[in-house]
Amino acid sequence: NAGVMQNPRHLVRRRGQEARLRCSPVKGHSHVYWYRQLPEEGLKFMVYLQKENIIDESGMPKERFSAEFPKEGPSILRIQQVVRGDSAAYFCASSPGMESDYNEQFFGPGTRLTVL
Amino acid sequence: AQSVTQLDSHVSVSEGTPVLLRCNYSSSYSPSLFWYVQHPNKGLQLLLKYTSAATLVKGINGFEAEFKKSETSFHLTKPSAHMSDAAEYFCVVSNSNYQLIWGAGTKLIIKP
Numbered sequence: 447n448a449g450v451m452q453n454p455r456h457l458v459r460r461r462g463q464e465a466r467l468r469c470s471p472v473k474g475h476s477h478v479y480w481y482r483q484l485p486e487e488g489l490k491f492m493v494y495l496q497k498e499n500i501i502d503e504s505g506m507p508k509e510r511f512s513a514e515f516p517k518e519g520p521s522i523l524r525i526q527q528v529v530r531g532d533s534a535a536y537f538c539a540s541s542p543g544m545e546s547d548y549n550e551q552f553f554g555p556g557t558r559l560t561v562l
Numbered sequence: 563a564q565s566v567t568q569l570d571s572h573v574s575v576s577e578g579t580p581v582l583l584r585c586n587y588s589s590s591y592s593p594s595l596f597w598y599v600q601h602p603n604k605g606l607q608l609l610l611k612y613t614s615a616a617t618l619v620k621g622i623n624g625f626e627a628e629f630k631k632s633e634t635s636f637h638l639t640k641p642s643a644h645m646s647d648a649a650e651y652f653c654v655v656s657n658s659n660y661q662l663i664w665g666a667g668t669k670l671i672i673k674p
Binding site for chain 1: 566571598603604605606607608611652654660661662663664665666667
């Protein structure tokens with residue numbers, strides 16, 4: 447079984463450009479989570495999505511950031527008009543559902559965004 | 563509010579000696595606790611998890627962790643380090659089904 451796939455693995459953008467990060471969850475998983483990891487820090491929750499729905503976006507910056515998980519295709523994290531402070535590793539995770547007390551999240555390898 | 567403190571940013575041990583990675587947490591509720599490992603240029607892998615069952619939790623690759631409520635600790639241990647254990651380790655707390663609060667990580671260095 448393929449795990450969580452993220453692409454690109456590395457992305458370089460100039461200030462003001464748009465960054466688009468893709469995440470394909472584990473086959474059969476309907477829940478996707480995005481996290482950001484700044485240098486020398488742990489991961490910070492950004493957003494939790496189910497197919498076509500945003501469940502919790504409490505960790506998303508109010509401006510320039512958006513996320514979607516369409517019925518077909520990968521989840522997309524979009525950052526408009528990037529600034530240097532957006533440089534970080536962005537991790538996607540997926541889980542199968544909410545049936546158990548805890549849904550183990552399976553993580554992708556991350557996308558490392560560098561803003562010049 | 564929940565928080566996680568990993569007490570050491572780097573731990574260096576010799577191959578074959580014990581490993582101890584320390585983690586303290588703060589939570590208003592009965593938490594679930596996890597350790598994840600991140601190898602260079604790879605994704606994050608769940609090592610073990612505590613979800614209110616046995617306080618001594620065994621994970622993959624010989625790692626285990628003990629939940630101590632009185633000390634609000636969840637330290638990760640392994641009796642004998644292997645070179646392949648060199649990685650970054652994250653202690654994580656959750657009191658919901660999905661919100662994970664991450665520590666800053668501990669880099670484990672294994673000396674030959």
